[in-house]
Amino acid sequence: xxxxxxxxxxxxxxxxxxxxxxxxxxxxxxxxxxxxxxxxxxxxxxxxxxxxxxxxxxxxxxxxxxxxxxxxxxxxxxxxxxxxxxxxxxxxxxxxxxxxxxxxxxxxxxxxxxxxxxxxxxxxxxxxxxxxxxxxxxxxxxxxxxxxxxxxxxxxxxxxxxxxxxxxxxxxxxxxxxxxxxxxxxxxxxxxxxxxxxxxxxxxxxxxxxxxxxxxxxxxxxxxxxxxxxxxxxxxxxxxxxxxxxxxxxxxxxxxxxxxxxxxxxxxxxxxxxxxxxxxxxxxxxxxxxxxxxxxxxxxxxxxxxxxxxxxxxxxxxxxxxxxxxxxxxxxxxxxxxxxxxxxxxxxxxxxxxxxxxxxxxxxxxxxxxxxxxxxxxxxxxxxxxxxxxxxxxxxxxxxxxxxxxxxxxxxxxxxxxxxxxxxxxxxxxxxxxxxxxxxxxxxxxxxxxxxxxxxxxxxxxxxxxxxxxxxxxxxxxx
Numbered sequence: 039x040x041x042x043x044x045x046x047x048x049x050x051x052x053x054x055x056x057x058x059x060x061x062x063x064x065x066x067x068x069x070x071x072x073x074x075x076x077x078x079x080x081x082x083x084x085x086x087x088x089x090x091x092x093x094x095x096x097x098x099x100x101x102x103x104x105x106x107x108x109x110x111x112x113x114x115x116x117x118x119x120x121x122x123x124x125x126x127x128x129x130x131x132x133x134x135x136x137x138x139x140x141x142x143x144x145x146x147x148x149x150x151x152x153x154x155x156x157x158x159x160x161x162x163x164x165x166x167x168x169x170x171x172x173x174x175x176x177x178x179x180x181x182x183x184x185x186x187x188x189x190x191x192x193x194x195x196x197x198x199x200x201x202x203x204x205x206x207x208x209x210x211x212x213x214x215x216x217x218x219x220x221x222x223x224x225x226x227x228x229x230x231x232x233x234x235x236x237x238x239x240x241x242x243x244x245x246x247x248x249x250x251x252x253x254x255x256x257x258x259x260x261x262x263x264x265x266x267x268x269x270x271x272x273x274x275x276x277x278x279x280x281x282x283x284x285x286x287x288x289x290x291x292x293x294x295x296x297x298x299x300x301x302x303x304x305x306x307x308x309x310x311x312x313x314x315x316x317x318x319x320x321x322x323x324x325x326x327x328x329x330x331x332x333x334x335x336x337x338x339x340x341x342x343x344x345x346x347x348x349x350x351x352x353x354x355x356x357x358x359x360x361x362x363x364x365x366x367x368x369x370x371x372x373x374x375x376x377x378x379x380x381x382x383x384x385x386x387x388x389x390x391x392x393x394x395x396x397x398x399x400x401x402x403x404x405x406x407x408x409x410x411x412x413x414x415x416x417x418x419x420x421x422x423x424x425x426x427x428x429x430x431x432x433x434x435x436x437x438x439x440x441x442x443x444x445x446x447x448x449x450x451x452x453x454x455x456x457x458x459x460x461x462x463x464x465x466x467x468x469x470x471x472x473x474x475x476x477x478x479x480x481x482x483x484x485x486x487x488x489x490x491x492x493x494x495x496x497x498x499x500x501x502x503x504x505x506x507x508x509x510x511x512x513x514x515x516x517x
Contacts (some may be wrong), residue, residue, distance in 0.1 A: 078190035078197030088330035129249020159205040160283040193310035201305030214298035225270035234433040240488030261314035264461025266514035272302035322382030326425040336388030391397035467507030469500035
């Protein structure tokens, strides 16, 4: 490798040396984001936003397939409206950004910059739902929200972030519960099958649930460093918000009933998960399903006669099958190789005079670095197959890591030792007492990630207090 190219690679800190710096280096060097002028804000650059658009478009399609319509609600929430649901406002109060002036005038009432939109939808529903014929209301919006975070990091925790938030209203509690389950399933589908990230599905504890919800369902993913990332949540509100906002309807018998609501969201935070699950010390690694460019053609010795013509002809041959591009710039091939490794493009297609003589191309996988010599006539068949293999390999590798880094603890000593020696998910029984949950967090910094839907007994007693166990919980340190 030439000196210039070696220096290019060395811009990324090894994840084994400093995981946080490795993450920051990839975010910057792969040109995903830049920092905004206000603390905790980020500028999502074209390449980063192209990845987010692919995630967004796939999720948006699935949301619409389940019968939801997209809407757009205001950015601003009057303080009096935010105060209507006590638990909800208490949960978000520390993170709310307030507008106190409009131009030169002080506002008569403070206005919150949207941290989430439940109260706006509730206010709308209270005025627009009258009869059982008006139900269900199945709404979703793609928007940005502001939460004044104390510690920030691009994608993972920023003061402003992009997301979708679904808000639905139903006639019965059973319908709302079915919606809560269904949308968690949509999230798991997109994250596992498109982002190639295996997830645990389960319910949050009372302590960790969304403020104002009856219960919260979650998908949890495990990062390279053994920390967990909450990757999507779906909340069942029951009639709590409806009672606070007087959202009622006349049922088929002409009797007044409260509606039952849900909300659910997935944000640009999953971009951080994408980086920390798949990437390596050479840069970003992207699953083909959501990569903006799935294959990059790099002509070698392109100044020689016929090389560029053949490269452009190959792009034309492939562009109806995959997202393919060509780099015909005057940069050295070695620089280009490193550039597209850094950006995580799943397949590099090399084509030089010797390849043209043999009527072949070289396919280089980003995930393994393996090279494959393929006749030009067979590339149209082989490249889509290879992209599927890469997608599956990334999921399998991440799943193997999740399983390898999942341990069992039966008491606090083994819990602490495991967390120290083998960071990851810890399966441990819990008595259901919030005091034990808080003690575990205080003594280890680990939090409950979820109560998995698939329960099994790994011990008879609570990992913390030794009393009779109620259920299995997955614990981990988390982002």
